[in-house]
Amino acid sequence: MQKGGREVALLRCGQGRPLAGGCTQLRRPAEHAGQRPALPTCIREIGMKRTYMLALAWLAIGIGIGIGSSARAASTPTTDQLEAHPWQLTRATDAQGKRIDALFVRGRAPYTLRFQPGYMSELNLCNQASSHYHLQDDGLILESGIRTTALCINPKVDAQERRAETLFHGRDTAPTLALDDTGALVVRNAKGEVLVFKPAPLPAK
Structure with a gap:
């Protein structure tokens, strides 16, 4: 992102040039100094999806560890x-x-x-x-x-x-x-x- 009236590249859905993940790239003037640009909806959605997928991955790993622990817990008696x-x-x-x-x-x-x-x-x-x-x-x-x-x-x-x-x-x-x-x-x-x-x-x- 560039300040001082220079242009910045943002991601939005449904406008401009298509990008991966169903988003598009749009160029617009940067916000005035001191103003915080609104987070594009598409970026928020991508972040939520990535968080959800990471949670599923960790859940699968945890289940695998649990199964492995149970398998290791059983032993042949002497x-x-x-x-x-x-x-x-x-x-x-x-x-x-x-x-x-x-x-x-x-x-x-x-x-x-x-x-x-x-x-x-x-x-x-x-x-x-x-x-x-x-x-x-x-x-x-x-x-x-x-x-x-x-x-x-x-x-x-x-x-x-x-x-x-x-x-x-x-x-x-x-x-x-x-x-x-x-x-x-x-x-x-x-x-x-x-x-x-x-x-x-x-x-x-």
């Missing part, structure tokens, strides 16, 4: 982490995302996993079960399982035990383990079922 405490079932869903109600019996302690050196026990069912276990990457391998054979009088408890047997045992289960960012143990099997176990205190000696 045997030391698994054996540090029992794990109580708090959530279970099938492949369609529906809650597996049979695994929860009102008034009874939750279905619990207990890892000890070389063994995984399943507790708070009608019968107690135990299997040799080892980890292969994030996979849980169970072998040589044994189970008590008490008669389950409560039909809901019986149904719970039968449903629990299908989670980890059988060739089509192939459970994998992960610790999420809250410290919960997340178990997924080949059938698309997802189980979430929270750490529980060790039993009193």
Whole structure:
């Protein structure tokens, strides 16, 4: 911009020579000294659009960082982490995302996993079960399982035990383990079922 009666170049919409962004260039005498030229409407609109696009870009970056953080937060547990405490079932869903109600019996302690050196026990069912276990990457391998054979009088408890047997045992289960960012143990099997176990205190000696 030049002062003292010399001409200045301004951007306006709808007049003069077309420019990029739908604006045009118009030459007119500069305003008198001390007077502030009005900001052309088109410039204001361009500024608002650029601000809006920058905000969208930063939002996309923030979402990407959040997703990346969540992905990094999940980790494969070690045997030391698994054996540090029992794990109580708090959530279970099938492949369609529906809650597996049979695994929860009102008034009874939750279905619990207990890892000890070389063994995984399943507790708070009608019968107690135990299997040799080892980890292969994030996979849980169970072998040589044994189970008590008490008669389950409560039909809901019986149904719970039968449903629990299908989670980890059988060739089509192939459970994998992960610790999420809250410290919960997340178990997924080949059938698309997802189980979430929270750490529980060790039993009193």
